[in-house]
Amino acid sequence: MLSESYQSTVVTQINNDITAINKAMLRHTKWLAEWNKILVCGQAISEPFIQPDAYKHCGFGIWYYGEHSPFTLQQDEFPRLEQLHKRLHDSVAQIMNKANNQERLTTEDYDDVIAKEVDFSFSLIALRDSLFGQLYSFDYLTGVFNRQAFYSLLEKEFARVERTSNCSSIVMVDLDYFKKVNDQYGHQVGDKVLTYFATYIKKSLRPYDSVGRYGGEEFLICLPDTTITDAKTIMERIREDLANQVIEIKEPDKRTLTLSITASFGISSLCKGHPISEAIETADMAMYEAKTAGRNKVKTHHYEAVAT
Template sequence: MRAQDLLSELDLAVQEHFAWLKAWHRALLCGPPEGVVSLSSAASDLGRFGTWFLRNQHSGLVNQPAVRSIARLHEELRERARALAARAVDGASLPDAEYDAFMDAASGFVMQVRRLERAFTAAFSDVDPLTGVLNRHAMYRELERERARAVRMGRPCALAIADLDHFKAVNDCHGHAAGDRVLAAAAELFASGLRAYDSVYRYGGEEFLFCLPEAPLDVARQILERILSSLSARAIPLAEGAELTITCSFGVAEITPDATLEETLARADQALYAAKREGRARVCTWPMTGEPRTAAS
């Protein structure tokens, strides 16, 4: 699920909640009593939020205490609705305390969802909306931290720049919507092919940057060649049943104490252009031999 989709689901969940609460009160006050039972029954128990939570409860952003707390509150709200509905059908008056507790749960649910939306919005400010990976803003902050760690501890760390080969032709021949699908599919494959402590970022356009801690150049090459093999073997679905396969080129440089982050990225960039000069769909590392950097598309 992309960032915008998740936020949209939360907003729709609140809208559905208000519509359900309004219908529940109308049935309670205007009758018939069976209407409030129907609105409180197991068939409508989950609601939009409950369905969304069950579908996404194991994903990283959802699988956290704050979200589980909202899910419990939502469950409590529906349970209180059922209890009040049962009293209404029996013709009994509703106890003030039980109704107040129900309304507290109803308003508390909305307040906590809105708070969660604000937290997600803050988190997603670092996420590229198209691909779902971290953006350039987050990249520089995290790379500086990783460089400091690698230098301080004397541990290897490789940075790699990936460029999707012939991406301009994808846009020219298939349209920008197809280009967006290719970018999103490539980002998904990149992320799934990394180790748990590796990171991938949208570097700009069709370029992605990889941070590979504890990876000297030979290990980084193995990781990236495996990703390249998976990418080139994957058929990316386009509109109307069409499919497309792509490759990418990688340039890799290792963080060293004598080079700033910008210098290390420049080295990786030089290696990337070497990979393109040599025919694309390959991994090149810095330092390398060959001609100085020239522009390649």
């Protein structure tokens, strides 16, 4: 059932990740300030600053070695942060031990810590910025890629198939009679239907497939290394199962609205010699062929890949 308070889990999760990183940055800043205070004021050395595994137990370390969503884990900066953070702690511990032994601290000692702090902070900011970039790659309503981000994904996939001479498939999907849903039930219900559909498609695809909102009730799907024949088999399964789904939407007056939807699918190849624009155009043509054939159908467009 779709509740009235439903929000895109993808966008919500990325926002939560960014909030968690901001909190980790604040805790790290407090840790650094405490280190400076101890050093400048000649206070007693705190054990957490010189323990061998102190980097795991500071405020940042508790966040880093906790649980994270895939959106954080897949960022390039995430594994790099561990090394940078540990190096920083090692340098801090070295200075603390020298101070504890009443050895003279040099400017080189301090400059080394500051240099490592800068490297660490830049990496942490880069992680947060990359998540911000990913956040703006998603359609807020449905949680799938937005049009611009999906085009970028298709460009990477096209470069790959040009290099390997393999073929992938793209699919244009359009909800059937969606205007009637908006006219009969209102745009809020229509939005929830779109969200349900996008979530259903994502769950029905393979982990390495992608889906993006092309516009309105139209969506694009990318199926890497998938022939037209295999893509048709996958989409027929999804189309048939979608038609059997029952969507329950809770109304403001506590009543539950029950409805079902169908969609029309058009499939084309993304392969060497046939650019992205052509693949989208021919998938769109195939989708309209499915519409004119009575809707709730899968149609394909075939062309041969250019030989190497």
